[in-house]
Amino acid sequence: MIEVENIHKSFGDAHVLKGISTVFEDGKTNLVIGQSGSGKTVFLKCLLGLFEPDEGQICYNGQFYSELSTSERRDLRQEMGMVFQGSALFDSMTVEGNVMFPLDMFTNQTKAEMQDRVDFVLERVNLIDAHKKYPSEISGGMQKRVAIARAIVMNPKYLFCDEPNSGLDPKTAILIDNLIQEITKEYNITTIINTHDMNSVMEIGEKIIFLKDGFKEWEGTNKEIFKTDNEAVTNFVYSSELFKKVRQMYIEERN
Amino acid sequence: MRSLILKEIDELIYGSMGIIIFIAFFIGGVVTIQTALNLNNPFLPKSLIGFATRQSVILEFAPTFTSIIMAGKVGSYITSSIGTMRVTEQIDALEVMGVNSLNYLVFPKIIAMFMYPFAVAIAMFVGVLGGWIAAVFGGYAPSGEFIKGLQMEFESFHVTYAFIKTLIFAFVIATVPSFHGFFMKGGALEVGKASTTAFVWTSVVIIILNYILTQLILG
Ligand SMILES: Nc1ncnc2c1ncn2[C@@H]1O[C@H](COP(=O)(O)OP(=O)(O)OP(=O)(O)O)[C@@H](O)[C@H]1O
Ligand SMILES: [Mg+2]
Numbered sequence: 001m002i003e004v005e006n007i008h009k010s011f012g013d014a015h016v017l018k019g020i021s022t023v024f025e026d027g028k029t030n031l032v033i034g035q036s037g038s039g040k041t042v043f044l045k046c047l048l049g050l051f052e053p054d055e056g057q058i059c060y061n062g063q064f065y066s067e068l069s070t071s072e073r074r075d076l077r078q079e080m081g082m083v084f085q086g087s088a089l090f091d092s093m094t095v096e097g098n099v100m101f102p103l104d105m106f107t108n109q110t111k112a113e114m115q116d117r118v119d120f121v122l123e124r125v126n127l128i129d130a131h132k133k134y135p136s137e138i139s140g141g142m143q144k145r146v147a148i149a150r151a152i153v154m155n156p157k158y159l160f161c162d163e164p165n166s167g168l169d170p171k172t173a174i175l176i177d178n179l180i181q182e183i184t185k186e187y188n189i190t191t192i193i194n195t196h197d198m199n200s201v202m203e204i205g206e207k208i209i210f211l212k213d214g215f216k217e218w219e220g221t222n223k224e225i226f227k228t229d230n231e232a233v234t235n236f237v238y239s240s241e242l243f244k245k246v247r248q249m250y251i252e253e254r255n
Numbered sequence: 256m257r258s259l260i261l262k263e264i265d266e267l268i269y270g271s272m273g274i275i276i277f278i279a280f281f282i283g284g285v286v287t288i289q290t291a292l293n294l295n296n297p298f299l300p301k302s303l304i305g306f307a308t309r310q311s312v313i314l315e316f317a318p319t320f321t322s323i324i325m326a327g328k329v330g331s332y333i334t335s336s337i338g339t340m341r342v343t344e345q346i347d348a349l350e351v352m353g354v355n356s357l358n359y360l361v362f363p364k365i366i367a368m369f370m371y372p373f374a375v376a377i378a379m380f381v382g383v384l385g386g387w388i389a390a391v392f393g394g395y396a397p398s399g400e401f402i403k404g405l406q407m408e409f410e411s412f413h414v415t416y417a418f419i420k421t422l423i424f425a426f427v428i429a430t431v432p433s434f435h436g437f438f439m440k441g442g443a444l445e446v447g448k449a450s451t452t453a454f455v456w457t458s459v460v461i462i463i464l465n466y467i468l469t470q471l472i473l474g
Contacts, residue, residue, distance in 0.1 A: 050347050077353035088344035092336075102352050 001026055002047065002158065002190055007056030009042055016042045018214035019056070027188040029181050029204040031195055034211035035236065040194040041085060043211065044160050047192065048082055049073060060158070078106055081151030085162040085194075087143040089135040089150070095122070096131040099149045106154065121149040124179060126172070141168045148176065152183055159184065159191040165200060173197065177204050198243055201225065210236065226250075256363065263367035267329050267429075268374055274328060275321055279312075279378035282320065283385030286311050291395035301396040305404020308386035310413075317378040318417045319465050322424040325371070326457035330432035333364060334453040337436030338446040346437070361433045371425035372418050379417070416472045423468065424461050431457045 002024040009017040016039045024030045032040050045051045047058060049065060058065045060076060068076060089098050096118055103114045122128065125145040130138050135146070148164060161180060165173035181204045184191040193200070201208060205222030210233050218225075218233045225237060226247075238244050290307040337360055340346050349356040383405065390396040396404075435453035439445055 045347075048351055050350060074353040074355070077351055080351055082348065082351045084344045084348060086344055088348040090345055090348070091339075091343075105352065105354060 001061055002192070003057075003059040004047070005057040005059070007043075007046055007053040007058065009039075009046055009051060009053050016214055017046070017053070020209075020211070020214075020216050021056075022209050022216060022219060024190050024192055025207070026190050027185055028191070028206045029184050030190070030192045031201060031205045031208045032192060032211060033194075033196055033201060033208060033236070034217075036196070038211045039214055040211060041162055044162055044192065044194055048080060048160060049077065078102075078154065079157040081154065081156035081159045083144070083147045083151045083159075083161040083164050085166070087135070087140075087147040089143055089146055091135045094132050094134055095127070095138065095146050098135070098146055099153050102150065102154045117153060118149075121153050122146075124152075124183075125149045126175060141172060144168060145172075145176065148179070155187055157189060159189045161191070161193045163194055163196070165195070165197055170199065173199065174203065180204065198237060198240065201237070259359075259363040260366050263363045264370050266332070267364065267367050268370045271325060271328055272374060272377070274324065275374050275378050276381050278324060279317060279321065279382040280385035282316050283308065283312055283382030284389035286316065286382075287386035287389040287395065288393060291390065291393075300404075301400040302404035302407060304390055304396045305386070305401035306407045307404075308390075308401075309383060309405050309409075312382035312386065313379050313413060313417055317375050317382055318421045318424065319461065321375055321378050322421070322428065322461050323458055325424075325428050326432075326461060327454050329428055330454050330457045331450040333429070333432040334436040334439075334450040335446050337361075337433055338439045338449045339443075341437065341439055342442050342446060357437060360437065361430070364433060365426065365429045368425040368429040369422070371428070372421045375417070375421045416468075419472065420465065420468050423464060427457060427460050427464065431460060 004020060004022050004024075006019045006021050007017055008015070008019055020043065032043060034040050042051060046053050063072075063076070065073070065076075089095075090101065093101065099118045099121060100114050103109055103117060107114075109117070118131075122131065125148050127142060127145050127149065130142060130146075135143055138146070144164060144167060148161070151159060151161070159180070164180065165176045168176060177200050180191060180193065183189060193204075195201070201222055203222075205225065208218075208220060208222060208225055209216050210218040210230075212232050218228065218230045220228065225233060228234065238247055287304060287308045291304050294301075294303055294307075337346075340360070346356045346360075349359060387398070387401055387405075390401045391398045432450075432453040435449045435456070436446075439449040
């Protein structure tokens with residue numbers, strides 16, 4: 001469980017996060033949505049400890065991040081998995097090397113055990129024939145999947161994904177969403193996903209927070225988001241023609 | 256960690272041997288020719304050519320000149336590889352995993368650069384060899400005279416001085432470009448700029464340290 005209390009973050013004059021509080025529970029896929037530039041990535045990086053909030057507290061299963069020593073922070077981070085918006089794969093290593101890296105750094109497993117684990121997670125993200133390729137030799141969508149494999153290889157307690165399915169075809173996107181939800185349930189992970197994909201919202205939005213202008217504008221579930229009266233949320237949710245039509249049909253059906 | 260260090264030795268030292276040998280050979284040759292052309296007084300012994308070549312190659316050309324070349328070749332490689340990792344969030348990825356990224360990326364490079372004095376030793380040898388070939392085949396001095404000059408008034412402390420310099424330059428070549436790469440901000444364009452800045456600063460630091468060390472050790 002991650003509890004966020006009133007965090008603020010500015011870069012120079014730009015006040016990006018203006019006091020955000022919320023709770024992310026275990027075993028749930030938590031979604032952070034909002035327009036491009038609304039501060040989703042900055043928020044996630046605060047949760048990861050990559051940015052230090054100017055104000056406010058973040059608490060991981062009862063431990064306040066600000067009260068941890070440097071080595072305790074490193075230990076905490078070993079329990080985190082992160083999928084960066086741009087994948088951030090190590091381009092000097094093969095796909096397999098990337099996924100094996102955390103195992104190699106932090107466990108005492110034998111080569112064979114590590115190989116088994118790597119094969120297992122790569123298969124889960126539906127990548128079976130790219131083990132020996134380098135990141136520059138595979139497509140953006142494949143890179144995303146490798147990044148997901150690398151994030152889950154250590155069985156993290158906290159999983160952060162920054163737009164895990166942007167750049168993927170709808171079918172693979174759903175597959176990735178379902179995969180993330182599955183492992184979240186299976187290992188009772190606290191999962192937080194940044195997205196502006198409405199499909200993901202519908203599929204896996206067990207808890208959604210909507211960021212706007214640095215504030216948490218709205219919070220709820222995917223059942224609630226389609227019924228809310230909050231104008232900013234409806235504008236965002238029904239910005240696409242497809243969803244407008246769906247909503248139209250929904251209203252017509254009701255009448 | 257060991258495999259990382261070996262990889263860096265391969266990349267930074269072994270990968271630079273070609274250019275180091277090439278430059279040392281021809282610089283050695285040119286130093287010899289220049290000295291010979293300026294020693295046209297018939298009363299001066301030809302062995303002085305060998306002596307001058309040895310002194311300039313061991314004291315300056317092999318340690319300092321090679322280090323400036325390495326600041327360009329190895330330094331820009333270090334800055335751009337670490338800088339690219341910074342802008343593509345690979346360093347953040349390391350941090351998130353709980354890896355001490357500064358240590359992970361820079362330490363193996365510093366250790367690998369401890370091998371650099373071996374490269375400079377080879378540069379010394381090849382430089383003198385280049386001088387000998389230029390002298391003998393260019394007809395500036397007979398082989399015996401040149402070699403006599405090489406052995407003339409040899410002070411082993413000069414070699415020690417050269418290697419002390421080299422070790423310190425090695426540290427500079429590993430750290431200054433790493434710093435510029437690790438703490439850079441921006442995108443791909445800035446990686447290029449950071450490499451250039453790193454080269455300039457590494458060279459400046461080497462030149463200034465060269466002056467200070469020479470004054471301190473030999474002066
Ligand atoms: N390191 C930084 N330094 C300065 N400003 C930053 C930095 N990172 C983000 N910002 C600013 O913070 C704001 C929010 O950026 P952020 O990347 O969080 O948006 P986002 O919601 O993730 O957008 P997208 O959906 O496009 O990824 C932007 O205005 C951006 O310019
Ligand atoms: Mg973002």
